[in-house]
Amino acid sequence: MKKKLFSLYALLFCSVSVFISGPAVVSAASAISADEKIEAQNEDQDPKVRLITGFEELPASLRRIDIDRLEYNSPDELTEAMPKTLKAxxxxxxxxxxxxxxxxAAEEFDPQNGFYYQFSPSFDETLYSVINGYDILKDAPYIGVFIHDADTPAPSSAPVYGDSEEAAADTAADSAAAEEITPDAYTSNSNEEIIFKYLISEIGLNNAAACGVLANIYCESGFREDALGDNGTSYGICQWHNTRFENLKNYCYSSGYDWQSLDGQLHFLEYELNGSHAYVMNKITPVSNDRDGAWDAGYNWCYYFEIPANREANSIKRGNLAADTFWPLYENYKLVTVTLKLSQDYMYLLAGGEPVALSASLSPDGAGECSVKYTSDDGSKGIARVSKKGVVTPVGKGRMTVTATDTVTGLKAYCQVIVIESSSPVYTEGEETEKTTSGHKQSIGGKEGEFFVKVSYFNAVTYTGKKIKPDKQLDAKTDISSLTDFITKNGLIRNEAVSSEELFTVKYICKKNKEAGTALFYPALVFNKQSAKKAGLTADEILELVSLTGTLNSSLKADKCRFTINPVDITSSENEVRLKLNDAGIKSDKGIVTNVKSLKVKTAQGQSYSLSPDQYKLMLMDLKNSVMILKGKKSFTGTICVTIS
Structure with a gap:
């Protein structure tokens, strides 16, 4: 059914106002409490007048009337859309x-110049009165009248009310449909949404506080940046008046903004809130992010920032508008910023290796299609080539940046490209090595001798994941025959049941023997006093051998034996790499994969290694196809490409 529209002409809408006096101020010295006084005042009412404690809420279909400014006709048609009774x-x-x-309420109805009015109920005061403390303007049901035209749309989609039952039925149906509208439906760049976004993203208000500001701006200007009021002395979305109007112009001139633009006015609003009107920010920033917070923000913004005529009543009216109209619309609003995203923002490639294709899209999903141009800052560095379609081909070692630019929106996204060279396996061929300490002369049992220790070993071994034991993996042997032969030859063994070799044992002390690289070891001689006594050596001979053992050990420790622990080469195609991630999907930080749960390498020889995080580097190569570059570190060497399945 086509709804009947109101046409506009100059109108003076007469209304009946109800004045409810507040409770008298009670001094601290009074013996009567405030509650007792209110009760006494209620008792003083004419017994024929019934005291109203509240009203039943209006149905949603009757709480709002939208008027087309150019079609408004008469006050009778407006009041016909309003209920004739309320349940008290x-x-x-x-x-x-x-x-x-x-x-x-709050101001005279002026459909030619205004944008929003609150209509509150009045009744026969000879029959009814409200209890003391009940505020008709704030507590009673009200009807919001929104006046809009082509330049001033209503805050949300709502029907234009007619004066028939059919119109009321249509209104109820439209209202039910309107309940399905969510903030996500806002995809236009309407001034209303632009202002709301600026309030939460740039000024830092929560949704409730922003709703309070929206309610005031709508009442002041209908969100129009070109709104002119007060005979040309007030201008813009906040109707900056007189000197503040001049301040708007001066700020925009000095800051490079257009004072007639919404952008310039929003920046000036932020400037005021950070300076001359910082106290207003202190009033609205702490409000709770709920309906009550929206009401408080709407009230405080009007009372302290706008300061209109009939200040208190207008502040209540705008608090109601913020809580009942804008809060339901924006309470679940989440700021969505459209960005250009590349398939990956870091890329590691092997010099001379396979190319990788970048792809771009607008985020979030549904933001539209993009048309991207790819460029790089490589110049003549010879690091990588980038095609028009975003295919990156590695050339030589280095770092460069690929820039993707959406030719439609102008949005940009970047990918850091790091080209590395494959590390060659590091391997030291081992050989038999022999090392002899310098001779040491000493008298044992009255006989002079020269003593030395000879050590032979294989000086290279491959990393095993365990500490290297020289006598096992290096086949280390320690020759102390210069000492044992002297003891036997000079008859120091007086018990044939004990040999001179039994007087000494050899222990191997190894340093840096867990990771690949250069490691050290030395043999340490241990003299067995009990065996010496059993062999029949005298106390003096034992002391002399203890001293000699210490001297030889000092020489061995001072000139340690060196050997190499070769890293495991992971580049062999016969190796098997097993990788587990902590979560579904690949997570990375600047191109380095961070959510590896375990990484194991099994060689063709059947050896299996569990690599710790400091023994490898796993880098993103082609995120779309889950291809990574694995580079060995410490005890592992080589660089290979692996695919995570």
Missing amino acids: FFEDGGSEDIAVSWYS
Whole structure:
């Protein structure tokens, strides 16, 4: 059904106002409490006048009327859309529908110049009165009247009310449909949404506080940046007046903004809130992010920032508008910023290796298609080539940046490209090595001798994942025959059941023997005093041998034996690499994979290694196809490409 539209002409809308006096101020010295005084005041009411404690809420279909400014006709048609009765609840416990009329609260109804009015109920005060403390403007049901035209859309989609039952039925249906509208439906660049986004993203307000500001801006200007009021002395979305109007111009001139633009006015608003009106920020920033917070913000912004005529009533009206109109629309609003995203923002490639294709898209999903141009800062460095379609071909070692530019939106995204060279396996061929300490002369049992220790070993071994034991993996042997032969030859063994070799044992002390690289070891001689006594050596001979053993050990420790632990080569195609991630998908930091749970390498010889995080580097190569570059570190060498399946 086609709804009847109102046409506009100059109108003076007369209304009946209800004045409810507040409770008298009670001094601290008074013996009567505030509650007792209110009760006494209620008792003073005419016994024929019933005391109203509240009203039943209006159905959603009757809480709002939208008027097309150019089609408005008469106040009669407006009031016809308003209910004739309200259900009232009384102090005596009863309830009934009472006759009401509606008046424009806070200010005179002016459909030619205004944008929003709150209509509150009035009733026959000879029959009814509200209890003390009940505020008709704030607590009673009200009807919001929104006036809009082509230049000033309503805050949300709502029907234009007619004066027939069919119109009311259409209104109810439209209202039910409107309940399905969510903030996600806002995809236009309407001033309303632009202002809201600026308030939360740039000024830092929560949704409730931003709703309070929106309610005020709508009442002031209908979100129009070119709104001109007060006979040309007020301008813009906040109707900056007189000197503040001049301040708007001066700020924009000095800061490079257009004072007639929404962008310039929003920056000036932020400038005021950080300077001359910082106290207003202190009033609205702490509000809770809920309906009550929206009401508080709407009230405080009007009371301290706008400061209109009839200040208190207008502040309540705008608090109601913030809580009941804008908060339901924006309470779940989440700021969505459209960005250009590349398939990966870091890429490691092997010099002379396979190319990788980048792809671009607008985020979030549904933001539209993009048309991307790819460029790089490689110049003549010879690091990598980038095609028009985003295919990156590695050339030589180095770092460069690929820039993707969406030719439609101008948005940019970047990918750091690091080209590395394959590391060649490091391997030292081992050989038999012999090392002899310098001779040491000493007297044992009255006989002079020269003593030395000879060590032979294989000086290279491959990493095993365990500490190297020289006598096992290096086949180390220690020759102390210069000492044992001297003892035997000079008859120091007086018990044939004990040999001179039994007087000494050899221990191997190894340093840096767990990771690949250069390692050290030395033999340490241990003299067995018990065996010496059993062999029949005298106490003096034992002391002399203890001293000699210490001297030889000092020489061995001072001139340690060196050997090489070769790293495991992971580049062999016969090796098997097993990789497990902590989570679904690949996570990385600047191109380095960070969510590896375990990484194992099994060689063709059947040896299996579990690599610790400091023994490898796993780098993103082609994220789309899950291809990584694995580079060995410490005890592992070589660089290979691996695919995570």
